[in-house]
Amino acid sequence: MLLINACATCSPEENALLKKALSFGDAAHSGQVRKASGQPYFIHPLDVAIRLYNKYHDIPLAIAALLHDTVEDNEEIEMIDIYREFGDEVGFLVDSVTKNHLHYHNSNKKFSNKDQKLFFGGMKDIRCFLLKIADRENNLLTLSALKNKKQIRISFETQAIYAPLLKILRYDDKNTTIHDSTGFFQAYLQEHNITIHDHVDQILFRQTFEDFNRSIFDQAYTCSENIVWEVHNLANYEQLCHSKQFDSSVTVLGLYATAGGIFIARFKFLCADIMQEGGKGRMRLSSFST
């Protein structure tokens, strides 16, 4: 009820839609629980919605947050239901973060992967990105409940895509509005001469990982726990070593140095804790095997 009470400036129509979304979302996730806590699953979309509303005071965005997992997690709900019940604006936001179908409702355009679908959506409406970032932010709070393999995969994806996106949109700055984020993103696209969604991922990857492209990302995502990472900067590696979780999170395969000044640290992640400390230092993908 925090969400409803906070909505003192909502119109009656928005209030009604919000209540409908709460009820709809709660029913859609009925009987489902969160792996980490065993709490009702709906706590997660509710947390995301509250977070986004407190930050942006945007009702459609908050509603989309309440509904963002309904189609994926409930076989009886189709995307058309969301569009029909809550309108095109909310429908589009939910659609952008729904992985079930690699196309938008009422469109034949098929995307090669869920990220491309999201980037397409985000270029049209920045709130698609904000929704996804808030969703991922909330999921990371309970990462340790997942198996190590999945932890590493999610953390890797976060490092590769969402952390750079968060930075570009200045999501963590409490004064940034939706309009501001839109402007930052547009400026970023212009700076990197990007006009279509297909090219967004490449520049995001390279914020963190050298020598990355979509093909490498896809392979790395599939076998994240088998990847051998390299750090080529001694100071950065030293910082990683200072992390409390480093010894338990990583297997160091070896350190290498030459008289000419090259340094390489090679390691594998055992779990994702260390990656969530901000991935100090750019990492280069060395090799991986399944």
Place this chain on the structure above:
Amino acid sequence: MSYSHILSSDTDLELEFLRGLKERKIDQKFMYFGGNASDFYTKWPHPKTELNPSAEEMAEVLSTYVARSGKLLIISVGCGNSQRELAVLQLLRAQDIDVEYLAIDSSKEMLALTEQTFKGTEYVVQTVLADFMGHRFIQEINHITKHHEKRAFMLLGGTLGNLSQTAAIDSLYNILSPGEHVLIEPPIRPSLKHEDDLKIFKRYASALEMIDLNHVVFSALEKIGIPYDSGEMTIQTEREVSSGVLRIGYSFKIIKPIRLSYRGEVLHLLPPEHIQLYNVRLFFPDTFIEFVENHEFTHVHSLLKMKRGLFTFKKNTT
């Protein structure tokens, strides 16, 4: 110089060197050839003596746990210049312990330094030119020492660290008779943490800037005509988990292709191949003790100093 016993011929050594070249892995005894043995002691940055077990401490361990009665033969494997062993002998003799010494090294040059060390002393030293890991070693050493009622083995300094751990401990097990003791003095690492390993790495990596030292390590390649400017020295770490070892390997990385002839064969060394030249192994005490105990030894005593430890083990009786 004449040796009491020679278990390795010059031909054996040359063939071994050729094989090592082909495998890009040269045994570090070749580093000491051609007069470089003394360089190891003069140009190498050895830890200060107070950071290592002293001769007094070694003598105390031997007199307490090993030399309780009868005549003792101390066998030092990888004896180097034997200066520390001489000091131990003198201390044991001062306690009226009847002790003799057998010095074993795979380097002629090191055995020559041993002879220098013992020149003018009251001790007669037997020297054996042999590779501890060679296939004839066990039988030959048993033959050489068959008249001695009690033996104790010592692997001091970098001896154990120069060798593959599994091979070294397996060999030790087969060389020692049940109830015999071995004293091992390896460099130690303070923990198994990556942060501490990085400190160790940085310490050893700083040696890459020491030209004199690099030339000592590189000397085996220099002697066969490989120019120093055809590559650069590198260092790499590896964890050997079962023994609790952090291995630091020095290699020469080829930057310019080299074609060379050795013993009638032509070899092509190409970039970016690495030729392994020298290893240092640092041991984590608890893991190392467990590792040796799992090879049917009993841990008798430990002495941990800042840079090295002195571990005494006894081969189990059946």
